[in-house]
Amino acid sequence: MSRIRQHNLHLILQAASAEFAAKGFDGTQTRDIASRAGVPKANLYYYFQSKENLYAQVLLGFVKPLLQASAVLRESDDPASGLQAYISARIRIAREHPHIAKVFSGELLLGGKQLPEECRDLLYAEARRNVECLRSWIDRGxxxxxxxxxxxxxxxxxxxxxxxxxxxxxxxxxxxxxxxxDYDNAAATITRLVLDGVAPAAVREDRVWLFAT
Structure with a gap:
């Protein structure tokens, strides 16, 4: 991929994320995306063919950080460390990708009707793996x-x-x-609530449930 093409794609996706986040899919006009990106409107259709395809690419761009966050949940790890790292990673996504996060959440609230099939498959697999990791920790006490x-x-x-x-x-x-x-405090608060809530009975009785602060 040429540098010019890569640069234009980045500008368009960034602009599209901001416009979709602010106005939703139906309220967003491709001319506004082009204006925000500083490129001719024709470039949008050259690279993405339609607003629907551009929206799908914005959604897909959120899947990678989600999968990276899930990678820290491993059955072989200590649950306290794993859960803290997972919560911190998900909070970091909201901090580093605010527009795409809002677009993605908005799409899910509408039932995920425009989620690409590839996106659905990856998210389903991620959810199953996450739940199985938790179940493994539960089964082992x-x-x-x-x-x-x-x-x-x-x-x-x-x-x-x-x-x-x-x-x-x-x-x-x-x-x-x-x-x-604010993000740091959110991560710390959610972590404390989760770890206190899932601490084994013996640990709760001793009031010992270690995690980094």
Whole structure:
């Protein structure tokens, strides 16, 4: 891929992410994406053929960081370390990819009707692997016998707070845009809630459940 092509693709995808995040798929016009990207409108159709294809590419761009976050959950690892790393990785996604995260969450709230098939397959496989990792830890008595599916759903929803509830969070924190400290505090709080909630009975009795702060 030539440098010019790569540069144009990057500009268009960045602009499209911001426009889709602000206006949704139906409210976004390709001319506005082109204007934000600083390229002729014809370039959008040259590279992506349609708004639908461009939207699909924006969604697919969010799958890679999600899979990278899931890679830290390994059955052979200590659950406390693994869960903390996973939560931190998902919070980092919201911090580093705010526009794509909002587009992706918005699409899921609408039922994921425009998710590419490739995207669906990867997400289904990721979800199954994550749940099986939790189930393995439960079966070995490393974490409490909670429902692994609902535990994973809780982590997903909690780590999407800044993406899905931006308006509410801005009023609570008094800051229109989350700062690094806000994301760090979110990761620490969610981690503590999860680890305290899944600590084995013997550990809870001793009040010992170690994780980095």
């Amino acid at each position: 490393l974490i409490a016998p909670v429902d692994p599916q609902h535990l994973m759903l809780f982590i997903w929803s909690a780590t999407r707070t800044y993406t899905n509830l931006g308006w509410q969070m801005a009023h609570i924190t008094g800051c229109a845009t989350p700062q690094d400290e």
